[in-house]
Amino acid sequence: MSDIQDQPIHRAGYAAIIGLPNAGKSTLMNALLGQKLSITSKKPQTTRKKIAGILSEEQYQIVFLDTPGILAPKYLLQERMSRFIDYSISDADILLLIFDAQGVKSAKRLFEENFAEILEKSYRKKKILLLNKTDLVTPEIIQDGILFAQENYKFDEIIAVSALEKVGLELVLEKIIKYLPEHQKYFDDDRIAEETERFFVSEIIREKIFELYKEEVPYSCEVGIEEFKERTDGKDYISAIIFVEKESQKPILIGKQGLMIKKLGELSRADIEAFHGKPVYLELRVKVRENWRSDEFLLRQMGYEL
Ligand SMILES: Nc1nc2c(ncn2[C@@H]2O[C@H](COP(=O)(O)OP(=O)(O)OP(=O)(O)O)[C@@H](O)[C@H]2O)c(=O)[nH]1
Ligand SMILES: [Mg+2]
Numbered sequence: 001m002s003d004i005q006d007q008p009i010h011r012a013g014y015a016a017i018i019g020l021p022n023a024g025k026s027t028l029m030n031a032l033l034g035q036k037l038s039i040t041s042k043k044p045q046t047t048r049k050k051i052a053g054i055l056s057e058e059q060y061q062i063v064f065l066d067t068p069g070i071l072a073p074k075y076l077l078q079e080r081m082s083r084f085i086d087y088s089i090s091d092a093d094i095l096l097l098i099f100d101a102q103g104v105k106s107a108k109r110l111f112e113e114n115f116a117e118i119l120e121k122s123y124r125k126k127k128i129l130l131l132n133k134t135d136l137v138t139p140e141i142i143q144d145g146i147l148f149a150q151e152n153y154k155f156d157e158i159i160a161v162s163a164l165e166k167v168g169l170e171l172v173l174e175k176i177i178k179y180l181p182e183h184q185k186y187f188d189d190d191r192i193a194e195e196t197e198r199f200f201v202s203e204i205i206r207e208k209i210f211e212l213y214k215e216e217v218p219y220s221c222e223v224g225i226e227e228f229k230e231r232t233d234g235k236d237y238i239s240a241i242i243f244v245e246k247e248s249q250k251p252i253l254i255g256k257q258g259l260m261i262k263k264l265g266e267l268s269r270a271d272i273e274a275f276h277g278k279p280v281y282l283e284l285r286v287k288v289r290e291n292w293r294s295d296e297f298l299l300r301q302m303g304y305e306l
Contacts, residue, residue, distance in 0.1 A: 009059070020069050077294070094125060101137045128172070221253070
């Protein structure tokens with residue numbers, strides 16, 4: 001029998017990734033996991049829920065929590081999104097605050113308005129500042145950003161990174177592991193996510209909507225999976241519904257002669273198959289759910305509740 005004293009210490013904990021919309025939170029989580037789990041886009045407010053990504057190694061397990069961007073809620077959906085941030089912060093052992101280095105010149109205001117309160121409340125947690133998108137700014141800006149944070153806030157670490165180009169991420173992992181509490185694993189080793197496959201399929205479709213459609217349209221869409229039938233004798237069958245807010249948005253989604261929704265189907269299917277590891281038959285339909293973004297009942301149905 002092995003002596004318990006001889007066992008290596010196991011570390012495990014939750015690391016919440018928080019920041020302003022579009023800062024690169026989802027890109028960072030995917031890069032740290034080495035797998036695309038969370039959807040990303042050029043447009044802000046892509047992520048709407050809390051998405052856990054689990055990284056397991058022999059001696060540690062990190063549960064990353066990707067979150068929506070911090071914002072002042074203007075409608076019920078955004079209020080629900082903010083709750084996901086609050087819950088993630090309270091669940092977290094470590095906060096990874098990610099800040100777009102392009103905003104360094106406005107850092108004082110942006111930090112005061114968005115992060116000061118969170119940082120104060122989280123005085124017991126380890127806090128790591130990641131200055132992201134450093135591939136887009138000069139070394140002077142990076143230096144200014146680091147100095148600003150050092151002089152004004154109490155971070156345990158400040159690291160310049162590029163989530164997109166995977167620069168600085170080894171150091172990020174090293175520091176997270178350093179601050180992880182001693183704890184047994186929360187999940188089995190082979191588990192990489194908490195959410196269901198259905199959820200990720202709906203997210204992939206939402207990502208393609210962000211890619212294909214302009215202005216308000218992606219913000220007015222939600223995707224639900226109506227059916228997901230695994231078949232042993234052929235392609236799996238997935239039927240998804242895109243909910244829009246108004247009747248007038250339906251023809252926009254569908255496009256002239258159905259061309260847009262066809263494109264959406266093709267792009268989505270390719271990524272779904274890569275994620276699912278199997279060919280699928282994907283059916284997309286559009287339905288109106290009047291003002292769903294402000295409707296408590298509909299939002300609950302769509303999973304915007306913890
Ligand atoms: N150049 C550059 N672009 C980046 C970097 N990190 C993220 N991006 C880009 O920034 C955009 C937003 O990235 P996301 O990961 O979706 O940002 P997010 O913080 O999750 O955004 P929300 O979910 O909308 O709050 C995408 O176009 C990314 O490719 C980076 O280090 N360098
Ligand atoms: Mg995101």
